[in-house]
Amino acid sequence: MPDFRYKAFISYSWADAAWGKWLHHAIETYRTPRQLVGELGLHGPVPARLIPLFKDREEEAAGSSIGAAVEHALSSSEFLIVVCSPRSAQSRWVNHEVAWFKTHRDPSKILALIVDGEPGHIENECFPRALTHQVLADESVTDQLLDAPLAADARKAGDGKRGARLKLVAAMLGVGLDVLVRRDDRRRVLRQRMITSGSLLFGGAMAALAWAAVEARDEARDQRGKADGLIEFMLTDLREKLEPVGRLDAMDVVGQKALVYYGTQNLADLDANDLGRRSRALHLVGEVRDTRGDSVGALSAFREAARTTGELLARHPEDGQRIFDHSQSVYWVGFIAYQRGETGEAEASFREYDRLAGELIALDPGNADWQMEVSYAKSNLGTLLFEQGRYAEAESAFTRSLEVVARAAENDPADLTKQVDLGQAISWLGITLGQAERIEPALEHYAREIAIYDAVLAKDPGNARAEQQGDRVGRGRPA
Incomplete structure (x- = not known):
């Protein structure tokens, strides 16, 4: 069998970057059930992992042809996964990549993931034309309609993210979908038990700390510090243990409770140490949710982090470290808003980030790191x-x-x-x-x-x- 450098090439429109990131993470972190590893599947022995995947939209710019590096990655990929939406249907690069794969590789190895739009809809078509029509040897797309490839539907009305992930994984492993679903159901039951137990322990700890806080103000400050420390521990040490094995979903309950907990706080009542722990924890919640493809939750966390670092800066407006910390919070708000297409908030945040970088240089013109913040x-x-x-x-x-x-x-x-x-x-x-x-x-x-x-x-x-x-x-x- 051919030895491919990449298990799959992910083709998607820049506007669907969040979906591309989610798909890349969802497939690469999937672990094949131990009992299936090495068994003979449709594509040969079933591998333990589907890695690595190639994703090329980080610095997309206009041009006239697919670059040599992209062609090389396509030729080195066993599968092509197309993220299908009205944006990708209109994308010249997605159509080029599909056409190239059809003419140079095995068209049966093309898989599709529907994230928006409708197949065959005149105004809201989600399939790129090169995907559903015959492609000639010169990569030109004809009017001859073909059967659409295997498509997973990540929308809630379709397979959902979980079902779509398993459908794509089953096709790439060459095993039956029902086998993976049954084994994944078992995993979910075990994971839910772990999460439920952790949630009860966490909830119990928070309840105990909250009750103690009522007893006395000094005791409340001490217990709040412990609660913040507990959250920070769970978002750092626990994250480091879960992320390598693709279990960041278990962090969702922690992140949600952390946001609720922090939402009840009055920033004016917190000292600098409390605010520092708060901002660090909120940044971690935002990063985890961004990694999981939850841009709404990520944006909410980073906005709250920016409110926290803003409070610290207001207390020490001439402190370079406070300016830098706040600039990072503001950047993340702008970046997530930019990813979501909320250009008004993105521009306002990027301009504030630019202003804060200017303040850093005004404090220390010779600081090379702060010069790069301006860049x-x-x-x-x-x-x-x-x-x-x-x-x-x-x-x-x-x-x-x-x-x-x-x-x-x-x-x-x-x-x-x-x-x-x-x-x-x-x-x-x-x-x-x-x-x-x-x-x-x-x-x-x-x-x-x-x-x-x-x-x-x-x-x-x-x-x-x-x-x-x-x-x-x-x-x-x-x-």
């Missing part, structure tokens, strides 16, 4: 403005970001990571200039970018980032 803030804001077609504003943001990155790369020429970062900063500015139809300066930036990657590869021929970014630029798809 990150400008780059995030530039990306948002670019996607809204506000190219003049995006150009200004990317220009400032490039200035900071260029200075860091110049000060440390031996650090190849900084050199590749410089190439990517130049790339974003070049793309923006191109979209604004300023062709000559755009081409100059592309040439400068390629020269940087070539210089890096001359020093380190195996540098994967430089090679991948260089391939994209060379094939008309800037990083």
